[in-house]
Amino acid sequence: MRSPKPDLRGELREHPFLRGMDPGFLQAIEGATQERSFGTGDPLIREGEAAKEMLLVQQGKIGLELVAPDRPRLSLLTVGPGEIVGWSWLIPPHIWLSDGRALKPTRVLAIDGASLRAVLEDRPKDAYQFMLRLVPVISRRLQIARIQVMDIHGV
Amino acid sequence: MGSETAAPPGSHEGGASPWAPAPYRVVERAQETADTATLALEPVEPAPPPGFVPGQFHMLYAPDIGEAAISISGAPSDPRRRVHTIRSAGRVTDALTRARVGDVVGLRGPYGRGWPLREAEGKDLLLVVGGLGLPPLRPVLYEVLAHRDRFRRVEIAYGARTPKDLVYYDEIQAWRARKDLRFQVTVDRAGVDWYGDVGIVSQRIPDMRFDPSSAVAFLCGPEIMMRGSAQALVDRGMSRSSVYVSMERNMKCGFGQCGHCQFGPYLLCRDGPVLPYSSVERYFALREL
Numbered sequence: 001m002r003s004p005k006p007d008l009r010g011e012l013r014e015h016p017f018l019r020g021m022d023p024g025f026l027q028a029i030e031g032a033t034q035e036r037s038f039g040t041g042d043p044l045i046r047e048g049e050a051a052k053e054m055l056l057v058q059q060g061k062i063g064l065e066l067v068a069p070d071r072p073r074l075s076l077l078t079v080g081p082g083e084i085v086g087w088s089w090l091i092p093p094h095i096w097l098s099d100g101r102a103l104k105p106t107r108v109l110a111i112d113g114a115s116l117r118a119v120l121e122d123r124p125k126d127a128y129q130f131m132l133r134l135v136p137v138i139s140r141r142l143q144i145a146r147i148q149v150m151d152i153h154g155v
Numbered sequence: 156m157g158s159e160t161a162a163p164p165g166s167h168e169g170g171a172s173p174w175a176p177a178p179y180r181v182v183e184r185a186q187e188t189a190d191t192a193t194l195a196l197e198p199v200e201p202a203p204p205p206g207f208v209p210g211q212f213h214m215l216y217a218p219d220i221g222e223a224a225i226s227i228s229g230a231p232s233d234p235r236r237r238v239h240t241i242r243s244a245g246r247v248t249d250a251l252t253r254a255r256v257g258d259v260v261g262l263r264g265p266y267g268r269g270w271p272l273r274e275a276e277g278k279d280l281l282l283v284v285g286g287l288g289l290p291p292l293r294p295v296l297y298e299v300l301a302h303r304d305r306f307r308r309v310e311i312a313y314g315a316r317t318p319k320d321l322v323y324y325d326e327i328q329a330w331r332a333r334k335d336l337r338f339q340v341t342v343d344r345a346g347v348d349w350y351g352d353v354g355i356v357s358q359r360i361p362d363m364r365f366d367p368s369s370a371v372a373f374l375c376g377p378e379i380m381m382r383g384s385a386q387a388l389v390d391r392g393m394s395r396s397s398v399y400v401s402m403e404r405n406m407k408c409g410f411g412q413c414g415h416c417q418f419g420p421y422l423l424c425r426d427g428p429v430l431p432y433s434s435v436e437r438y439f440a441l442r443e444l
Contacts, residue, residue, distance in 0.1 A: 040350075061350075061352070063347075063353060065347070072346050072347075073346065073347045074344055074345075074346065075344065075345045075346065075347065075349060075353045076344055076353060077353055077354050078341075078351075078352045078353045078354060080352075080362075101347075103350045104350065144354055144355050144358065147343075147355050147379065147380075147383075148343045148344060148355065150379070151316065151343070152285070152286070152343075152376075152377040152379055152380055153285060153286035153287075153314075153315060153316035153320065153343065153376075153377065154316065
């Protein structure tokens with residue numbers, strides 16, 4: 001028996017990043033949202049490629065990785081259910097700054113970046129609320145990166 | 156299960172002088188990581204050593220080199236065997252990590268106040284651990300697992316620098332397989348062969364399952380990690396007095412005489428190393444300390 005298709009509308013409204021946002025805003029982005037699934041090891045995003053979507057993680061785990069010439073691929077952060085991947089869709093030139101790879105079977109809600117930007121431009125109050133959610137994510141990840149740079153477990 | 160201090164602060168073995176170490180023989184050695192080894196020591200003399208409680212430390216003496224304060228990382232149920240996990244970070248610890256089975260080293264103590272395990276009985280117990288903060292908390296885990304029915308949920312979050320820096324790797328796998336506790340591991344950075352979590356350990360706190368009104372947390376690791384983790388626990392509703400941290404400073408005498416380990420109003424070798432976050436929070440912010 002096939003399982004029923006997940007209720008994307010409900011999942012969008014209940015994702016911790018969007019929970020409590022104005023119903024009109026959520027309705028405006030529903031049509032721009034798709035579900036995507038990835039197997040272990042599958043790439044979700046790739047550094048240098050166009051950042052066309054905002055990803056809301058529903059299940060699984062995503063490793064955000066950096067690749068540099070003559071260095072092994074480095075995993076710097078894992079992101080799990082309830083978290084988001086990426087803000088490059090918002091910031092010109094809309095290019096991903098890291099790779100993202102599924103570390104276990106993963107399901108995300110992908111919101112089309114161009115549509116989301118258009119909705120945010122049309123709805124400044126909602127855009128402000130959206131930013132009040134996005135900026136703390138960026139701030140936390142910056143703080144994590146600072147602590148990683150400090151190498152606090154080193155001697 | 157013991158109280159906070161099995162031996163009174165300042166107690167020691169080794170005869171009349173509190174500075175004289177007793178001889179202990181290395182009976183077992185395990186290489187944990189490239190720079191970290193675990194030594195099991197037993198007294199050369201037949202007299203039984205004083206008991207200890209989780210969170211206390213010994214002053215270990217590398218012959219002809221010097222002493223270092225090292226937390227006890229073995230089970231309190233086997234008090235004759237004193238287990239220490241030591242990272243090579245200087246002349247003394249380098250010599251200790253190179254000790255071989257059969258070598259004799261010196262030992263004073265145990266010293267300090269340990270983890271208030273009794274306070275956690277009947278409550279959820281959280282251990283938030285960074286790097287070599289796991290060895291001082293391993294005796295807590297042994298005690299909890301020996302008396303599992305005395306505690307409600309037990310949640311552990313352990314962060315290390317890289318997967319290669321995880322200590323007690325096999326034991327961690329066994330703990331992670333248990334149904335009666337939850338053991339999360341995260342590393343600061345990793346290669347593509349690591350499928351676990353990457354980030355910092357305080358990130359795991361929002362995922363920990365506990366009742367903030369009836370939980371006790373023990374934090375051990377780098378100070379910046381404990382500060383961030385304590386705040387994350389307070390943000391989740393825990394009281395500052397239910398969060399305990401293990402402070403590290405330059406311990407010398409071990410019994411509150413020399414003052415080397417002063418931290419605000421506390422001499423950590425005597426008043427600590429375990430202290431409630433409510434007592435030390437204000438001193439965390441003072442750069443001069």
